[in-house]
Amino acid sequence: MQKTLRGVGVSHGVAIGQVRHMGTAVLEPTAVQIPAEEAEREQARARQAVDAVAADLIARGNLAGGEAQAVLEAQALMAQDPELAADVARRIVVGSSAERAVYDAFAAYRALLASAGEYLAGRVADLDDVRNRIVARLMGVPMPGVPDSDEPYVLLARDLAPADTALLDPALVLGFVTEEGGPTSHSAILARAMGVPAVVALPGATELAEGTTVAVDGSSGEVLVEPSAEQQQELRRVAAERKAALAGSSGPGRTSDGHLVPLLANVGGPADVPAAVAAGAEGVGLFRTEFLFLDDSAKAPSEDTQLAAYRQVLEAFPEGRVVVRVLDAGADKPLDFLTPADEPNPALGVRGLRTLLDHPEVLATQLRALARAAEGLPVHLEVMAPMVADRADARAFADACREAGLHAKFGAMVEIPSAALRARSILAEVEFLSLGTNDLAQYTFAADRQVGALARLQDPWQPALLDLVAAAAEAARAAGKSCGVCGEAASDPLLACVLAGLGVTSLSMGSASIPYVRAMLAKFTLDQCRRAAEAARAADSAEGARAAAQQVLSGE
Ligand SMILES: C=C(OP(=O)(O)O)C(=O)O
Numbered sequence: 001m002q003k004t005l006r007g008v009g010v011s012h013g014v015a016i017g018q019v020r021h022m023g024t025a026v027l028e029p030t031a032v033q034i035p036a037e038e039a040e041r042e043q044a045r046a047r048q049a050v051d052a053v054a055a056d057l058i059a060r061g062n063l064a065g066g067e068a069q070a071v072l073e074a075q076a077l078m079a080q081d082p083e084l085a086a087d088v089a090r091r092i093v094v095g096s097s098a099e100r101a102v103y104d105a106f107a108a109y110r111a112l113l114a115s116a117g118e119y120l121a122g123r124v125a126d127l128d129d130v131r132n133r134i135v136a137r138l139m140g141v142p143m144p145g146v147p148d149s150d151e152p153y154v155l156l157a158r159d160l161a162p163a164d165t166a167l168l169d170p171a172l173v174l175g176f177v178t179e180e181g182g183p184t185s186h187s188a189i190l191a192r193a194m195g196v197p198a199v200v201a202l203p204g205a206t207e208l209a210e211g212t213t214v215a216v217d218g219s220s221g222e223v224l225v226e227p228s229a230e231q232q233q234e235l236r237r238v239a240a241e242r243k244a245a246l247a248g249s250s251g252p253g254r255t256s257d258g259h260l261v262p263l264l265a266n267v268g269g270p271a272d273v274p275a276a277v278a279a280g281a282e283g284v285g286l287f288r289t290e291f292l293f294l295d296d297s298a299k300a301p302s303e304d305t306q307l308a309a310y311r312q313v314l315e316a317f318p319e320g321r322v323v324v325r326v327l328d329a330g331a332d333k334p335l336d337f338l339t340p341a342d343e344p345n346p347a348l349g350v351r352g353l354r355t356l357l358d359h360p361e362v363l364a365t366q367l368r369a370l371a372r373a374a375e376g377l378p379v380h381l382e383v384m385a386p387m388v389a390d391r392a393d394a395r396a397f398a399d400a401c402r403e404a405g406l407h408a409k410f411g412a413m414v415e416i417p418s419a420a421l422r423a424r425s426i427l428a429e430v431e432f433l434s435l436g437t438n439d440l441a442q443y444t445f446a447a448d449r450q451v452g453a454l455a456r457l458q459d460p461w462q463p464a465l466l467d468l469v470a471a472a473a474e475a476a477r478a479a480g481k482s483c484g485v486c487g488e489a490a491s492d493p494l495l496a497c498v499l500a501g502l503g504v505t506s507l508s509m510g511s512a513s514i515p516y517v518r519a520m521l522a523k524f525t526l527d528q529c530r531r532a533a534e535a536a537r538a539a540d541s542a543e544g545a546r547a548a549a550q551q552v553l554s555g556e
């Protein structure tokens, strides 16, 4: 049935294709008592599901080869473990459904493994994956994890975690649609990094059936379900027009009267660098180094592994600026070796710089790797700390940088309202500020950035957020230091003009947004941007601020 759904557009462009679901990680079948005459049928269903999952794992292993093949074959063996099969059968005899029997039998086995020493405990995640696959097959719902498809598709998920990044094949993902997640969630960040259109916070998104054709407009936030051929054609035409208009924009970021606002890229590692260079990024404004640690979050990569990754990014911008953020572990980016598992409220817990100050050896290793990576390169290296709350935090970070012998500028991210309000005292310790508007919005409005229902409060146009940006930018101006924005706010072309008007000195964003921001900034003078910023701050709501800025800039 044709219909139009509306969410929040977070990554420009149009994608048309069939949806594939990101399978749910944990499925718990309801415990129902089945009549004795159905037991035999349930036994057969359980056996078939186990055999099918084992065969699928072996087939995937054959395709993957190497180390992955060994892991997948070991998982196939787990699925067919005779002890487990016997336990499943016993549970069905006493009235369990096949899916519940599998679920409970695996739970018992899991408890055994978890208590059996370090090596076996490490296999628990593999066992959970096998269980999820068998249960999903029995329940007739999508397999957990990234869809298994050879055809390009629109990825549909409740939300995406940073760890999913590693598993996605960019060649196959046409776009994202998520039910949860606001404009600053990792789904949004990931989509911009991959340069694919995305709509988040779309209520009921996961109810769209597998294989439904959708057209995703990442600029308007609209998702057309089963669009007609004419609608598809029209959308493609508009997208091509937008793209052609952007292709003409190049060179450094500047207003129409020549005020420079360097446009930098947000990257998660060397793999994102080619897109940044292609988009004409003037450097990197945020290198999220924790993304390098996500592959194996049980331990930190060695100093040499880190050095190699940093060097690749630094070499890509020989004369440019590269701002590296030291590890931001915790909350939405947990790393097993650093993040406490039992925090009642991880976003307000030990994360970011707080974690590093508790683990000085991890910080020192990272800083040493950075110092070595920059040796002999003409690049302007800048290093900053996430989640700086006050001057003591800023001083502790600057001290650690000095001790590591780092020849770079040291900076602080402004992500906590206290840091924006007391930017002046933080600037007494560091040489630059970078506004992380994603977390700054989260903490200003007490609105978890991962909760789609709170998207209204995470809107970076909220005047309270603009006030905090203005306070930090003004403190930096007074101190003769720079203050950039590296949160997702910088990727909204209209808001980018307002940020420049507030005194922000550089803008860093997912590479795909750079041409849009460059083209918009080039249309207005700095004075017009300042007037738009003033009008936006005078509003009482995000919508009001956006409309007021729009009005000033369109000369109405
Ligand atoms: C840039 C930011 O950091 P991250 O999104 O990685 O938390 C931010 O919080 O705005």
Ligand SMILES: [Mg+2]
Pocket: 386, 415, 436, 438, 439
């Ligand atoms: Mg942040």
